[in-house]
Amino acid sequence: MRRSDATRTAILAAARERFAADGYDRATIRAIAKDARIDPSMVMRYFGSKEGLFAAATSFDLRLPELGSLAPEEAGRVLVEHFLDLWEGNDALVALLRVGVAGAAGAERIRHTMFEQQVLPVAREVCPDPEQAAARAALAAAQMLGMALARYVLRFPPTVALAREEVVAWLAPTVQRYLTAPHPGGAL
Amino acid sequence: MRRSDATRTAILAAARERFAADGYDRATIRAIAKDARIDPSMVMRYFGSKEGLFAAATSFDLRLPELGSLAPEEAGRVLVEHFLDLWEGNDALVALLRVGVAGAAGAERIRHTMFEQQVLPVAREVCPDPEQAAARAALAAAQMLGMALARYVLRFPPTVALAREEVVAWLAPTVQRYLTAPHPGGAL
DNA sequence: TACGTTGGCCAACAGGTGTTGACCAACAAT
DNA sequence: ATTGTTGGTCAACACCTGTTGGCCAACGTA
Known part of the structure; x- marks a missing residue:
C-alpha cells in the first residue's frame, strides 16, 4: 500500500462527512483538506476538481443480492x-x-x-x-x-x-x- | 398601494423562483435583483439580509381549516x-x-x-x-x-x-x- | 553519490459573494 | 421656492471560493 493511498482515503472520508453535514456548496475544499490534515491543493491533484471529488465520494454499488429467490x-x-x-x-x-x-x-x-x-x-x-x-x-x-x-x-x-x-x-x-x-x- | 409595494412583491416572487430553482447558496442576490429588474442593494434595504429575504419568501400560514368537523x-x-x-x-x-x-x-x-x-x-x-x-x-x-x-x-x-x-x-x-x-x- | 519520482506545502490568481454608503431624481408639503 | 421623503442607482469594500503553478524534502534506485 502506497503512502498516497492513505491520504487518498482520508480525503474521501473527510469529504463524505463534510458533504453530508454541510451540502455541496457549503462544504469547501479548504475545510475538507483541513479535516484530512493536508493542503487544499492536494485535493485537486488527487481528484481533479471539486465535482470529481464529490463523484468519487458518492459512488456505490448497492444492488441488492439474491433477487431471483425472492418471494x-x-x-x-x-x-x-x-x-x-x-x-x-x-x-x-x-x-x-x-x-x-x-x-x-x-x-x-x-x-x-x-x-x-x-x-x-x-x-x-x-x-x-x-x-x-x-x-x-x-x-x-x-x-x-x-x-x-x-x-x-x-x-x-x-x-x-x-x-x-x-x-x-x-x-x-x-x-x-x-x-x-x-x-x-x-x-x- | 405605495410604489414600493410593487417592487417588494416583485423581489419576493423572483426570490421564491430562484430559491426553488437553485437552492439557497446558488441563488445569488444579484440574480434575484436582476430578475426583479432592480439593483441588488434594494434587496438589502427591503429585507436586511439574504437570510431575511429567504425568511420573508418562505413564510406561510397553512394550517388546514375545519379541523373540528373531521371524520x-x-x-x-x-x-x-x-x-x-x-x-x-x-x-x-x-x-x-x-x-x-x-x-x-x-x-x-x-x-x-x-x-x-x-x-x-x-x-x-x-x-x-x-x-x-x-x-x-x-x-x-x-x-x-x-x-x-x-x-x-x-x-x-x-x-x-x-x-x-x-x-x-x-x-x-x-x-x-x-x-x-x-x-x-x-x-x- | 547522483538523480528522478513521489508526496506535500505555500502563495497567489481571478472571479464571485453579501453588504455598505455615497449620490441622485422625482415628488409632496411647507 | 425650499425642504424632506421616497425609491432607486453606482461603485466599491472585504471576504471567500475553486484552482494553479512553483518550490521543496524525502527516498528508492542506478
Missing part, C-alpha cells in the same frame, strides 16, 4: 430492511441526497442510485402488470426516500426515535402494497 | 388532498424544502411548517393513543414529504406522471393507516 409477498420487508441497512450511518448516502436536492445534476444521480438500481428491479420482478412497474416502484421509492429524508437528513426527532424494527413494521406493508396490491382506482 | 376515517384523504393543494405549483414550498435539506437551520423550519403545523394537529385529533400521536404523525409526514421530494423537487418522471387522483388513491390509505391503524408490533 413476491416478502418484497416489501426485504426492500425496507435493505434500505435501512444501507442508510444506517452511511454518510455518503446522506451527502448524495443532500446534494441531489440542491442541484439538477444530483437529482439524476439519486434517481439512478435509489430508483433504477434498487427499487425498480424488484418491482419488475414482483408486480403483477409490467406496465405499472415504474409507477409502483416510484411510489415505493418515494416512501423510503421520505423516511430517509426525515430520519437521516432532517433528523425529525420522532422518526429518529423509532426503533429499526418499528420502521420495518410500519413501512414494509406500505411498500408491499405499492408493489403488489391491485390498483386502488380512486376517482379515475 | 377520523377520512383523515388520510383530507390530509393528502390538502398536501397536494399546497404543493402544486408552489415555488415557496419547493424552495423551503430544498434549503431545509441543505442546512440545519432550514430543517427546523421544515419541521415546524410541515409537521407541527399540519400533520401533528390532525394526528392528535384522530389517532387512538395520544402517546403515539407524534410517532404516527411523523410516519405520515415522512410519506408525504417523500412524495413531495420525488414529485416536486427531484421530479422523478414516474411520480410526475401520476395524476392527482392517483396520488390520492395510493397515499390516502397509507396515511390513514399510519394515523389510526393498530400498532403493527413487528418484532418488538
